[in-house]
Amino acid sequence: MIPVFESWGMTPEWAWFVSTIAGILLIALPLMLAVAMVIYADRKIWAAMALRRGPNVVGPFGLLQSFADGLKVFLQETIIPSASNKGLFLxxxxxxxxxxxxxxxxxxxxxxxxxxxxxxxxxxxLAISSLGVYGVVVSGWASNSKYPFFSAMRAAAQMISYEVSIGFILICVVLWAGSFNMNAIIEAQRGHGLGIVNGFVFNLLLFPMWVMFLISSLAETARAPFDLTEAESELVAGYQTEYSSMSFALFWLGEYANVLLMCALNAILFFGGWLPPLDWAPLYWIPGWIWFFAKILFFFFVFSWVKATVPRYRYDQLLMRLGWKVFLPLSLVFVVLISGWLMATRYDPIGRREVVYGKITLCQHEFDQRLSVDLRLPQCPERETAR
Known part of the structure; x- marks a missing residue:
């Protein structure tokens, strides 16, 4: 995009700045539209699970219901409680x-x-997702109300409980893919399952990691049965109790943007991202972004399905016992298993070398060159390939 703006006579600095702003808008605006539509889809799925019709009045099939709700909250007055910390509250x-x-x-x-x-x-x-809890904690404290404050404390405990295990799960994926780069992780899944399936989920060592990551994703986004921060029967509306108008809408938009993000991460880390499900030439005729959006929609349906069917558990049952006594030990064990497997099979997932029974099949000098470039070290002299 930068060369396009430079061809219009812009300096390289201005071209970079304008292209960055354009890229942000190309992501933010469609994402907001997608959030509006998935809120409608969420309500329709819940209605279908309960044998009801759901939104069906505003627009054809109720498609404009989310936009009507957005207009309603936009026109409402923002009410700030008199005892709250007004700056932090907003x-x-x-x-x-x-x-x-x-x-x-x-x-x-x-x-x-x-x-x-x-x-x-x-x-x-991982770092950015950890910051999301700050908004929730600040809102609960700034409201100066007991129900939002209890909800904020629950959110902090829930975030810490499941982010630790999520970190170890991501370590397993990084060990197998050999990179933190998102595109590199997707490319590492090409033909991974039996040589024809694109996805880490078909790996026997990584499949349990996906199951734990899916459940932890529900906890990170506070979806049922992990909606302990918004338990209506206990905390009214949780940390959002004192909010109205656009302040409430921003929480709502942020929540669903995080849900879509977790759906995207499930697709990228375990289901090949923008790759087709099978490593079969005709499937590559379909653009990659269509496959990616289809996988996101599939996982969003799973999230809605779980929310509509699974009841909320007690605070001690689900939050503490599952997070600290099940997921954390299991994720640690699988980090050790995957590391041991990669070492035992003498396979370097980064693709720099492959050693089988002591025989180096890749030129050692080439490996030294790549390593020296990555680590900024002096290049090693060429060595003879072991026979």
Missing amino acids: IAPIVTFTVALMAWAVIPFNSGAVLADINVGLLYI
Whole structure:
């Protein structure tokens, strides 16, 4: 995109700035439209599970219901409780919404279709997703009300409980793919399952990691049965109790943007991202972004299905016992198993060398050159290949 703006007579600095702003808008605006539509889809799925019709009045088949709700909250007055900390009360939803959008900067929608193709993309997402809880905690404290405060404390405990296991799960994926780069992780899944299936989910060692990641994704986004922060029967509306108008809408948009982000991560880390399900030439005729969006919609349906059918568990049952006593030990064990498997089979997942029974099949000098470039070390002299 930068060469296009440079051809219009812009300086390289202005071309980079304008292209960055354009890239942000190309992600943010469609994402907001997608959030509006998935809210409608969410309500329709819940209605179908309960044998009801769901939204069906505003527009054909109720398709404009989300836009009508958005217009309603936009026209409402923002009511600030008199006993609240007004500055933090208004900043909290902005923080939640902004952090939810920032994580999408490194999500690849197709080969090369990514705003920031950085080598630590997965680490960036893990760091940014950790910041989302700050908006929730600040909103609960700034409201100066007991129900939002209890909800904020639950959100903090829930985030810490499951982010630890998510970190170890991501380590397993990185070990197998050999990179933190999102596109590199997707490419590592090409033909991975039996040589014909694109996805880590068909790996016997990584399949349990996907199951734990899917459940942890529900916990990270506070979806049922992990909606302990918004338990209506206990905390009214949780940390959103005192919010109205656009402040409430920003929390709502941020929540669904995070849900879509977790759906995208499930697709990228375990189901090949923008790759087709099978490594079969005719399937590559379909653009990669279509496969990617189809996988996101599939996982969103799973999220809605779980929310509509699974009841909420007690705080101690699901949050503490499952997170600390099940997922954390299991993820640690699988980090050791996957590391041991990769070492035992003498396979370097980065693709630099492959050693089988002591025989180096890749030129050692080439490996030394690549290693010296990555680590900024002096190049090693060429050695003879072991026989």
